[in-house]
Amino acid sequence: xxxxxxxxxxxxxxxxxxxxxxxxxxxxxxxxxxxxxxxxxxxxxxxxxxxxxxxxxxxxxxxxxxxxxxxxxxxxxxxxxxxxxxxxxxxxxxxxxxxxxxxxxxxxxxxxxxxxxxxxxxxxxxxxxxxxxxxxxxxxxxxxxxxxxxxxxxxxxxxxxxxxxxxxxxxxxxxxxxxxxxxxxxxxxxxxxxxxxxxxxxxxxxxxxxxxxxxxxxxxxxxxxxxxxxxxxxxxxxxxxxxxxxxxxxxxxxxxxxxxxxxxxxxxxxxxxxxxxxxxxxxxxxxxxxxxxxxxxxxxxxxxxxxxxxxxxxxxxxxxxxxxxxxxxxxxxxxxxxxxxxxxxxxxxxxxxxxxxxxxxxxxxx
Numbered sequence: 001x002x003x004x005x006x007x008x009x010x011x012x013x014x015x016x017x018x019x020x021x022x023x024x025x026x027x028x029x030x031x032x033x034x035x036x037x038x039x040x041x042x043x044x045x046x047x048x049x050x051x052x053x054x055x056x057x058x059x060x061x062x063x064x065x066x067x068x069x070x071x072x073x074x075x076x077x078x079x080x081x082x083x084x085x086x087x088x089x090x091x092x093x094x095x096x097x098x099x100x101x102x103x104x105x106x107x108x109x110x111x112x113x114x115x116x117x118x119x120x121x122x123x124x125x126x127x128x129x130x131x132x133x134x135x136x137x138x139x140x141x142x143x144x145x146x147x148x149x150x151x152x153x154x155x156x157x158x159x160x161x162x163x164x165x166x167x168x169x170x171x172x173x174x175x176x177x178x179x180x181x182x183x184x185x186x187x188x189x190x191x192x193x194x195x196x197x198x199x200x201x202x203x204x205x206x207x208x209x210x211x212x213x214x215x216x217x218x219x220x221x222x223x224x225x226x227x228x229x230x231x232x233x234x235x236x237x238x239x240x241x242x243x244x245x246x247x248x249x250x251x252x253x254x255x256x257x258x259x260x261x262x263x264x265x266x267x268x269x270x271x272x273x274x275x276x277x278x279x280x281x282x283x284x285x286x287x288x289x290x291x292x293x294x295x296x297x298x299x300x301x302x303x304x305x306x307x308x309x310x311x312x313x314x315x316x317x318x319x320x321x322x323x324x325x326x327x328x329x330x331x332x333x334x335x336x337x338x339x340x341x342x343x344x345x346x347x348x349x350x351x352x353x354x355x356x357x358x359x360x361x362x363x364x365x366x
């Protein structure tokens with residue numbers, strides 16, 4: 001074979017090889033994040049590439065004290081996406097995982113480091129045979145009792161219920177006040193003595209406040225005593241939502257998600273567990289009127305008494321004296337938050353996603 005012929009053969013072989021290599025390395029079409037399925041399915045919106053930076057998030061420092069709570073340059077991470085409306089995060093200290101609600105999907109999801117997102121319960125807040133005609137049938141707020149059992153606010157069933165250790169059976173803790181069905185319990189918190197405090201706006205009713213099946217003509221804040229007695233603490237808040245205690249349990253914070261009166265209230269707590277004097281802790285109605293995404297919603301308190309409160313724009317951090325220290329801007333309506341891991345990680349349910357940020361403090365109870 002001549003040198004010219006050899007060069008031709010080698011040239012052909014090289015072209016074939018390069019073509020094959022290009023075919024193997026050709027980019028594949030972008031894949032969409034898996035979406036959560038209807039309430040009858042058992043699929044999970046797991047995204048294998050998560051955790052990842054939450055690009056639309058931003059830390060806004062308004063007071064030097066904010067830097068001690070979240071170090072400058074801290075990354076906001078996205079852990080899960082593709083849900084419909086996330087709520088009610090709670091950390092399981094015993095087994096090291098987070099549970100949170102996807103209300104429209106009538107489901108509770110479980111997130112665990114190294115394992116990602118998985119369906120935990122479905123159905124979770126509505127168990128009727130007929131299709132739910134509203135938008136929010138599932139659970140909202142979640143917490144654990146002193147025995148480590150999950151206690152849930154169930155929109156569709158209009159009750160507060162405790163899930164048994166078998167993760168199947170429920171015990172109703174509260175579903176009526178003065179013989180009338182509750183609206184749709186929303187958020188809850190245990191006092192150290194075992195009393196349970198919760199809020200009851202109408203968001204879980206199929207037609208909201210105008211639902212014909214509504215039996216109470218007010219939205220209440222309640223205390224369920226260890227003896228099973230349900231006490232109405234106040235009905236003066238138009239849309240009571242998130243609820244939390246100060247570290248010494250002498251004050252109770254309650255959010256109001258009324259766009260015309262978007263506020264956080266703070267009440268003195270009497271020795272008998274009922275409410276004393278109340279005042280507006282922070283009024284952010286102007287933020288709501290500016291159409292910042294979200295309204296006052298779920299919140300948590302850290303060991304030093306700072307309030308981490310979801311509201312218009314993201315998660316706002318307030319000192320106990322009401323000073324606005326800074327904000328974790330999320331860019332979307334943001335429903336709730338919870339401390340987890342060793343108590344220093346803040347998990348946030350942000351619209352259709354679950355995100356987190358590392359802090360320099362610890363939540364109550366850690």
